[in-house]
Amino acid sequence: MKYFKTILIFSAGISVFFCHVDRKLELPPETNKVVQCITNLYGISNLCDDEKEYLDWAKAQKQYKSLKDLTKDELQRLTRETLDVDKTSALFYLRSFEEPLNKKFIGYLDKKEKVIEKKLPNYTKKNILLAMVPGMFYKDNPTVGADGKALRDMAAGLGLKEDVIPVDQTGTVDENAKVICDYVKNRTDVNGIIFASVSKGSGDLKKAIQLCGGEDYFKKAKGWYNIGGLNKGTMLVDGIEDNWRYRWEARSYFFWKGYNYDGFLSMGSGKERPLDFDLKVPKHLLLINVIAVPQFRQVTKRAKPFYEYLIQYGPNDGMTLLADSYVEGAITYPSFRNDHYFQWPIYENRLRAFFTYIVETQFP
Numbered sequence: 001m002k003y004f005k006t007i008l009i010f011s012a013g014i015s016v017f018f019c020h021v022d023r024k025l026e027l028p029p030e031t032n033k034v035v036q037c038i039t040n041l042y043g044i045s046n047l048c049d050d051e052k053e054y055l056d057w058a059k060a061q062k063q064y065k066s067l068k069d070l071t072k073d074e075l076q077r078l079t080r081e082t083l084d085v086d087k088t089s090a091l092f093y094l095r096s097f098e099e100p101l102n103k104k105f106i107g108y109l110d111k112k113e114k115v116i117e118k119k120l121p122n123y124t125k126k127n128i129l130l131a132m133v134p135g136m137f138y139k140d141n142p143t144v145g146a147d148g149k150a151l152r153d154m155a156a157g158l159g160l161k162e163d164v165i166p167v168d169q170t171g172t173v174d175e176n177a178k179v180i181c182d183y184v185k186n187r188t189d190v191n192g193i194i195f196a197s198v199s200k201g202s203g204d205l206k207k208a209i210q211l212c213g214g215e216d217y218f219k220k221a222k223g224w225y226n227i228g229g230l231n232k233g234t235m236l237v238d239g240i241e242d243n244w245r246y247r248w249e250a251r252s253y254f255f256w257k258g259y260n261y262d263g264f265l266s267m268g269s270g271k272e273r274p275l276d277f278d279l280k281v282p283k284h285l286l287l288i289n290v291i292a293v294p295q296f297r298q299v300t301k302r303a304k305p306f307y308e309y310l311i312q313y314g315p316n317d318g319m320t321l322l323a324d325s326y327v328e329g330a331i332t333y334p335s336f337r338n339d340h341y342f343q344w345p346i347y348e349n350r351l352r353a354f355f356t357y358i359v360e361t362q363f364p
Contacts, residue, residue: 043097043106044336051295051336054090067095067332072323075314086295089315092322093293096334105288105331105357112356113349121356124159126363129190130355132164133180133201136263139169151196151225154348158355161190167204170259172266173274177207184208185217194223194358199319199340200267202229203275213282221282223358227290228317228340231279232324233269235313236306241265269324279327286362287330288354292317292338303339 037048135146152162167176303318319340
């Protein structure tokens with residue numbers, strides 16, 4: 001069976017942060033430990049012994065009944081108390097997996113991908129558009145997948161129309177939100193729209209929903225496939241801005257490349273930032289929120305310095321806190337072992353099942 005790797009990109013342009021953000025952080029010496037990975041438990045195939053230990057620990061934490069109990073402050077406190085971010089990551093994953101809405105969705109995927117393996121559905125007659133809201137630098141770095149080409153090709157194979165919403169690759173979330181609203185308003189040629197967004201594109205779309213989500217024309221938007229979204233921005237922006245050296249290097253790079261640094265700043269996290277509000281998902285919009293939940297040893301080299309910087313604030317995907325990724329009321333699909341760049345393989349048919357779920361639910 002074929003595999004598909006969803007590769008997200010936050011920014012190639014702030015590569016200086018890779019070099020400097022963790023300069024003073026000393027890593028412990030590497031150790032070798034042999035573990036068996038033969039268990040199928042907690043919705044994970046080939047679960048390793050050490051992973052199971054963390055998930056067993058999470059299972060025993062009875063005081064946290066649901067994801068809503070795992071607030072940003074509580075996850076930060078618990079991470080500092082246990083001195084082990086893998087414990088709080090496992091706790092977030094398990095509570096996500098156990099919530100009835102999410103568990104029902106995962107059960108659908110398990111069954112549907114087997115059906116798709118035998119025969120692909122064809123939704124051509126439904127005249128549905130998959131509209132991709134791309135990540136930052138998607139034009140200048142097409143090979144890394146920020147334009148969602150692999151997802152768009154997969155959607156086209158199911159008979160869906162596909163397109164990339166032409167947001168500014170370094171535009172502010174406010175500017176890009178207006179582009180998204182205008183795009184939806186002008187797509188009168190389709191019966192419905194399913195959004196797919198990655199990284200900063202999810203923040204752009206969140207802002208668009210705040211801006212025009214209540215308009216009649218927006219009702220044609222029926223689904224949103226949100227992958228590794230910066231739903232509340234990222235504290236990495238603040239980390240750069242608070243250090244004169246990182247700030248100077250980042251601003252210089254954006255200047256020489258002709259990029260909009262205000263677009264970078266608009267991804268900041270915290271009070272009075274553009275994304276500092278709770279997302280109110282319109283009733284007609286089905287949101288499937290895919291959150292990467294890595295363990296420390298599984299974090300990629302690309303994400304590692306970001307991941308280590310954010311540990312002080314709690315479990316994260318290497319770009320944003322898990323608590324900030326959560327959207328109450330939405331379907332949450334926790335992707336165990338993956339970080340923000342989704343390097344672990346996901347079955348193509350499972351990803352196709354994400355699309356069929358939205359089509360079958362929202363376009364009966």
